[in-house]
Amino acid sequence: MSRDVNQVMSRVVSRLMDRSGTAVLTIAGALALTTLVMVIVRVDPAEAYPALIRGAVADGNLEYTIASFVPTLGMALAFAIPLRTGEFNLGGDGQMALGGVVAAALALRVPLPSGIAVIVPLAAATLTGALVAGVSAPLRTRLGIPAIVTTLLISSPAVALASYLVRFPLAEAGTGNAQTPLIPDDAHLPSVGESGYVTLGLPLILLLTAAWLYVDGRTVLGYEIRATGANREFARYGGVPVDRLEISTLAGGGAFAGLVGGLIVLGPPFRFVDGALTAPGYTFTAIAAVLLATGRPVVVPFTVALMTILQVGGQGMERDAGVPSQLTQIMQGLIIVIVAVLATVRHRAGKRAVAAAIRADAPEPGEAEARSTEPARAGQAAGVTEAES
Amino acid sequence: MNILEWTFVASVLTATAPVVLAALGGLLCSVSGIFNMALEGQLLFGAFSAVVVSHLTGNAWCGVAGGVAATALYSAVLSVSAVTFRADPVVVAVGLNLLALGLTSFLMRRILGTAGTYTSPELRGLPTLASLGLGKITVIGPVLGPQSPLVPVAFVLVVAAAWWLKRTRSGLRLRGIGQHPEAAESLGLKVGPYRHGVVLAAGALCGLAGAQLALGNVTLFSEGMSAGRGWVAVVAVMLGGVRPYRVLGACLLFGVAEALGFRLQGVGLPQQFADAAPYVITLLALVLASVAGRRRSARLEFT
Numbered sequence: 001m002s003r004d005v006n007q008v009m010s011r012v013v014s015r016l017m018d019r020s021g022t023a024v025l026t027i028a029g030a031l032a033l034t035t036l037v038m039v040i041v042r043v044d045p046a047e048a049y050p051a052l053i054r055g056a057v058a059d060g061n062l063e064y065t066i067a068s069f070v071p072t073l074g075m076a077l078a079f080a081i082p083l084r085t086g087e088f089n090l091g092g093d094g095q096m097a098l099g100g101v102v103a104a105a106l107a108l109r110v111p112l113p114s115g116i117a118v119i120v121p122l123a124a125a126t127l128t129g130a131l132v133a134g135v136s137a138p139l140r141t142r143l144g145i146p147a148i149v150t151t152l153l154i155s156s157p158a159v160a161l162a163s164y165l166v167r168f169p170l171a172e173a174g175t176g177n178a179q180t181p182l183i184p185d186d187a188h189l190p191s192v193g194e195s196g197y198v199t200l201g202l203p204l205i206l207l208l209t210a211a212w213l214y215v216d217g218r219t220v221l222g223y224e225i226r227a228t229g230a231n232r233e234f235a236r237y238g239g240v241p242v243d244r245l246e247i248s249t250l251a252g253g254g255a256f257a258g259l260v261g262g263l264i265v266l267g268p269p270f271r272f273v274d275g276a277l278t279a280p281g282y283t284f285t286a287i288a289a290v291l292l293a294t295g296r297p298v299v300v301p302f303t304v305a306l307m308t309i310l311q312v313g314g315q316g317m318e319r320d321a322g323v324p325s326q327l328t329q330i331m332q333g334l335i336i337v338i339v340a341v342l343a344t345v346r347h348r349a350g351k352r353a354v355a356a357a358i359r360a361d362a363p364e365p366g367e368a369e370a371r372s373t374e375p376a377r378a379g380q381a382a383g384v385t386e387a388e389s
Numbered sequence: 390m391n392i393l394e395w396t397f398v399a400s401v402l403t404a405t406a407p408v409v410l411a412a413l414g415g416l417l418c419s420v421s422g423i424f425n426m427a428l429e430g431q432l433l434f435g436a437f438s439a440v441v442v443s444h445l446t447g448n449a450w451c452g453v454a455g456g457v458a459a460t461a462l463y464s465a466v467l468s469v470s471a472v473t474f475r476a477d478p479v480v481v482a483v484g485l486n487l488l489a490l491g492l493t494s495f496l497m498r499r500i501l502g503t504a505g506t507y508t509s510p511e512l513r514g515l516p517t518l519a520s521l522g523l524g525k526i527t528v529i530g531p532v533l534g535p536q537s538p539l540v541p542v543a544f545v546l547v548v549a550a551a552w553w554l555k556r557t558r559s560g561l562r563l564r565g566i567g568q569h570p571e572a573a574e575s576l577g578l579k580v581g582p583y584r585h586g587v588v589l590a591a592g593a594l595c596g597l598a599g600a601q602l603a604l605g606n607v608t609l610f611s612e613g614m615s616a617g618r619g620w621v622a623v624v625a626v627m628l629g630g631v632r633p634y635r636v637l638g639a640c641l642l643f644g645v646a647e648a649l650g651f652r653l654q655g656v657g658l659p660q661q662f663a664d665a666a667p668y669v670i671t672l673l674a675l676v677l678a679s680v681a682g683r684r685r686s687a688r689l690e691f692t
Binding site for chain 2: 037041042043088090139142143144145148149150152153154156157160161163164167168284287288291324326327328329330331332333334335336337339340341343344345
């Protein structure tokens with residue numbers, strides 16, 4: 001009995017080591033390559049990295065980092081939820097921008113009693129995001145157009161539409177700035193802590209993340225979603241409503257993006273400033289974080305925290321050390337590429353081990369098969385294996 | 390506003406050229422069985438490296454060569470990860486697109502010393518065909534006159550690619566590799582080198598596309614100046630499949646949308662709508678083509 005427990009424990013530990021090994025290796029590789037870029041263009045890493053850390057966690061900045069953690073975590077869910085069925089949602093920017101515009105319009109134009117003045121715009125923003133992302137679902141299930149393309153193609157016009165609405169119908173009169181007027185006090189998100197940067201959005205998004213983790217890991221719905229991501233046709237054969245799940249996960253992801261838009265607009269500086277939602281690059285920071293988590297939802301909040309520190313720290317690095325903050329974008333891109341490569345390397349190493357074990361009993365079936373497999377599909381970096389229809 | 394005048398045709402060709410070059414790269418990858426979604430990042434990287442080399446050497450043609458070489462090198466990341474390591478090309482492409490955005494903005498500040506947009510009277514752009522003596526001929530003059538020499542090259546390359554895939558031994562082999570890699574391998578074809586080759590060729594074509602965008606269409610570099618053209622090229626490949634002329638048609642559709650958007654902006658349409666038009670039209674074309682494709686296959690099933 002106790003030996004069994006020990007065995008299980010050691011297996012769990014070795015698995016964790018193996019998988020977090022990927023993350024550690026990825027970050028080490030990305031850091032090494034980023035440092036190489038720094039050295040080539042004659043930036044002193046010994047100056048840049050401390051400035052990056054200071055920019056993220058030193059006294060005044062920590063609250064700001066926590067404030068940026070909220071939209072990044074929300075956008076991570078916007079990407080991660082559809083990814084569980086094997087779909088890529090790259091249209092987070094458009095879903096977020098339109099969600100934000102709807103929240104701003106409601107807060108500005110519809111007088112609401114103070115109790116629900118925050119809730120209604122947030123709910124509307126969530127719904128808007130879900131609708132914008134949901135459009136891609138029937139295109140995928142009925143017409144077979146990959147969501148990665150449609151979400152992205154819808155995103156640019158959506159951002160343009162939001163920009164138009166903010167610049168013209170909703171613009172602040174008389175200033176010439178591309179922004180809406182300040183939203184009424186009743187619609188302000190209550191702040192948490194002293195600085196005012198961190199709002200009620202933080203506990204809200206943490207709660208919703210916990211809810212997602214529960215649904216994904218512990219419920220039938222979550223199981224069916226994962227089954228769809230692992231092997232679509234097999235799941236369909238097993239009676240899983242694959243198409244319906246596709247729609248709900250895409251819309252669910254979009255809902256989080258829309259909510260993030262609403263949270264940004266209802267938080268400081270309490271207005272929709274054109275470009276302020278998309279400029280910080282929450283969408284792709286979040287994508288890098290989710291891919292870095294390699295298919296373990298529980299790890300997502302931690303990778304998001306790490307990527308947020310890099311992102312916010314990058315701005316501090318620009319202020320303190322004069323190093324352009326785009327360096328963090330380079331690091332994010334490298335992380336995604338390295339994760340993708342390591343995912344298949346690990347996958348193939350695992351296969352080889354299995355093949356070797358089989359070979360001990362039976363004559364050689366392994367190597368040829370391992371080589372002929374199609375390039376590992378989308379989900380593998382995310383830990384789900386997708387079966388293309 | 391007259392759509393039918395020759396200058397409109399000229400602006401359609403100008404808008405189409407970078408997209409069709411990038412799409413041609415995507416097409417070659419698609420023929421060999423690799424879905425190349427990194428066109429956007431490569432196009433941006435090509436534009437940037439072309440401008441940097443032209444800025445450093447003072448010669449636009451050196452810029453073109455530099456853009457082509459640097460982008461082919463950049464695409465080696467995709468070819469090594471996707472072909473050698475068999476990593477998921479979609480995930481790698483997402484990373485490479487982001488990396489290109491970061492690298493170009495970062496290096497722009499370090500090498501060119503500005504943020505946002507870099508332009509300078511010393512930056513040499515490509516010559517126009519009119520300045521090379523084509524301006525006076527009827528029809529050809531107004532249509533090709535304002536173009537750089539790379540614009541006709543782009544369209545010639547489409548014809549060349551179509552001929553290569555259809556009529557040559559290596560083209561046939563490439564198609565075979567895409568349709569059934571195991572069968573091709575069993576016949577002794579080296580699948581890996583062919584795929585490496587086309588991914589690198591796609592990089593080179595994107596470099597050419599970027600050079601045309603930054604030194605031909607305009608003479609400047611601005612952050613994120615590819616502005617989704619690489620994605621339009623990806624959609625053009627999805628629309629055209631492995632048929633070069635269909636891909637060209639899809640790219641022309643985008644070119645018309647962009648040129649029309651420019652015109653409408655001139656008569657007072659907000660810029661945001663002009664920006665959005667190419668994407669909306671591309672998306673609609675994709676949806677309509679898929680619906681039509683579905684109808685056709687349904688009809689085949691029932692008769």
